[in-house]
């Protein structure tokens with residue numbers, strides 16, 4: 001019997017509406033991890049297809065193709081890709097910023113956004129809570145995924161279930177939160193695509209169909225997905241529900257335009273990108 005196809009899934013709540021509904025099959029084997037682990041494993045050939053950082057896809061366009069209709073994108077705020085900083089954005093010039101080790105895309109996005117403001121900061125990988133890292137002398141801390149969402153709510157919450165989005169605070173005390181995809185939107189008016197589903201070996205059609213079915217079921221049952229993940233994260237259900245319904249999972253034309261803009265800014269030619277199944 002030939003080796004089963006290996007798929008890598010990021011175990012963040014933002015992909016739970018797809019991942020929690022992907023059935024087991026003897027056609028494929030499931031691996032799980034944070035984005036940087038999935039990026040590495042896909043490039044090392046340890047897995048065949050994975051939900052990976054869009055920046056890694058751009059950088060390895062010669063090796064990778066992406067499924068044409070899957071992404072983790074947002075238009076405006078994402079709530080889970082946050083720079084927490086204890087001085088104004090403009091004052092970050094020359095300051096130290098701690099970067100999560102889980103991210104490739106968001107680290108590059110931060111670099112792009114700082115550069116657009118003419119800011120050169122000292123970027124270093126370092127893990128810890130936002131408070132620990134600020135106490136250690138960093139002026140900014142970049143977090144993504146579940147940790148970022150939790151730290152954001154800890155700082156900016158509690159919120160009333162029926163509060164207007166316009167009333168969400170963007171920080172507390174001396175800590176401000178810059179939501180990177182919101183800042184991207186302010187610059188370009190485009191969605192930002194954080195992740196795509198990329199592969200080296202074309203996937204069995206059954207897997208692609210199962211991913212599409214999983215997404216449809218998961219989005220249809222979003223309240224249940226939110227309830228389970230809220231429990232896991234220790235957050236109110238309405239927060240996780242709002243977080244999840246805000247994502248754009250289909251890599252539609254606006255998301256591709258955002259991805260192409262990002263490609264241009266990081267010096268990758270859009271025509272080198274392959275989207276097929």
Ligand SMILES: C=C(O[C@@H]1C=C(C(=O)O)C=C[C@H]1O)C(=O)O
Nearest residue numbers: 035053080103104105106145194
């Ligand atoms: C929106 C997010 O997107 C994630 C961010 C990634 C990155 O920065 O490399 C990779 C995969 C995405 O799922 C998030 O996890 O908060």
